[in-house]
Amino acid sequence: MRAIDLTRLALGAVAGHRLRSALTMLGIAIGIASVILLTSIGEGIRLYVLSEFTQFGTNIIAVNPGKSDTTGGNPTAMAGTIRKLTIEDAEALRRIPQVEASMPVAFGNARVEHGERGRSVLIYGVTADVPRVWRFGVRHGRFLPEGDPRHGSPLVVLGIKLKREVFGEDNALGERVRIGGRPFRVIGVMEPKGQFLNLDLDDTAFVPVAEAMSLFNRDDLIEIDVAFRSAAARDQVVADVRRILQDRHQGEEDFTITTQESMLSTLDRIIGVVTKAVGAIGGISLVVGAIGILTMMWISVNESTAEIGLLRALGARRGQVLAFFLLQAALLATAGGALGVFAGIGIARTLKVVLPRLPVNTPLHYVFAALILSFVVGLLSGALPARRAAGLDPVEALRAE
Amino acid sequence: MIELRGLTRHFHVGDQTVHALRAVSLAVPDGDYLALMGPSGSGKSTLLHILGCLDRPTSGSYVLDGHEVGSLPEGELAEIRSRKIGFVFQFFHLVPRLTAAGNVELPMILAGIRPGERRARAAKALAAVGLTDRASHRPDQLSGGQRQRVAIARATVMGPSILLADEPTGNLDRASGREIIELIERMNRDGLTVVVVTHDPEIGGRARRILKLVDGRIASDGGPS
Structure with a gap:
């Protein structure tokens, strides 16, 4: 079977249940939109903080009195002296x-x-x-x-x-x-x-x-x-x-040297962790969306049992049936993901208008990553139902009404 | 040419073993027109499914066109179903979201045939069953008889040598049923081997040969009385 024909068949099957497919897509869309929105805010904050710090130039070292790192043995009266x-x-x-x-x-x-x-x-x-x-x-x-x-x-x-x-x-x-x-x-x-x-x-x-x-x-x-x-x-x-x-200072290191670069990389790291954590929270709704797809595909396989039997009678191999259902799930998820990307960017833009001081930034690679993520989520959540479809006995399947 | 020798098929239902077919031996030459008759549970459908390579025998041998197919792996059986066998079912089994032409194209899509050739062959197959003007209709816009004719076009579009029909008139009124059986007989006259499972003595009586199954065994095999 040609890939394009398989895609058309899968699209037709998805479009055959408009409302159900739309609701399933909505689950993924909400998940992707929240991931996009939250990571956009995180990325915006990162860029904002970095630009705040680099406005003074990057080839700069600050020396402050006192030592923030503790080194050596027990502090003595002498070692505690800060010049x-x-x-x-x-x-x-x-x-x-x-x-x-x-x-x-x-x-x-x-x-x-x-x-x-x-x-x-x-x-x-x-x-x-x-x-x-x-x-x-x-x-x-x-x-x-x-x-x-x-x-x-x-x-x-x-x-x-x-x-x-x-x-x-x-x-x-x-x-x-x-x-x-x-x-x-x-x-x-x-x-x-x-x-x-x-x-x-x-x-x-x-x-x-x-x-x-x-x-x-x-x-x-x-x-x-x-x-x-x-x-x-x-x-x-x-x-x-x-x-x-x-x-x-008589041999004492009683001062702290901060390079702009070390400060920036520390900040970058902290904000990066926060962005990932916040993105992961958005990811929870993506998991809920994935469960929605799994449920929908499971129902769909049950409803299409006779059709699966027919496809097998017409010469379809198990692998083709597997691909047919996997692709349906992946199409649903990717379409939902695209919807979510638009919604996420749209909400981010609106936020920027309503709250101009809130830094928001959606890098293009986030968009591609979100689409690939939703495709993979679709494949994963479609795997179980598709396996069930491919494993059906064609004679039993044909008997189903 | 179909040759069965000592074919058996067991099913396990719970802890019981059901003997659906017991030592069936049979030869169906090319171009034959065979009716499979018998009471419910006599093994007609099981035999039809094995003939159509949808099911495998528990033991015995099934030789199709000189090749043993009873023990082939699933992938090769799918290939045989695609190239050599056409199925017609009592409940048509059309895909409701596809047009008549779309349904007829389905086996060709599965076989990887290109769209141009698919469309031409589907149009020809629909013309052969008298449905050229219904090609773009969906199943719910067609009558029962028309649906079954679409199913026959789909079953024959890959140019199979065997047509297996499971109660093809069972869901139709008498007039439509007669039209369908006449269509199948016309294809048989053009060289297609036809095996029809039926309860209806009138349909069965039209076949060149009637095989009666009782309890998984051939009770009689001969011309119509």
């Missing part, structure tokens, strides 16, 4: 070959005031390297000047939202603002950067790191961000950073 990260540490890291910039970072909340208006925001103490290390752009004026980070000067660059809140549409360049009660002169306004993990990067101000430390009354850094030239140099840079800081 602070200092501007001198940041300066020392600048001398590593391949390092483009080493930026000391301190931050805290303070009130920014101008005339009658004022606003409490996050104040970053940084250096002239922000545009290079964090990929932030300046819209008006200029960023903080180069110079010795140990000595600050009362200059400030405003985030664009902060500028609008405090100055409205007026020019801010050259104007004076008070930050935590101290006078600062505005020398620049940043390009919009948007939000990062719910932190509004436009509602902030940048001052020299020494000014921020004095403002917040601290003598240490919260972080040192090291930018390096090429991804290939990353391991060497990490090793150099570790060696230099250990030397400066």
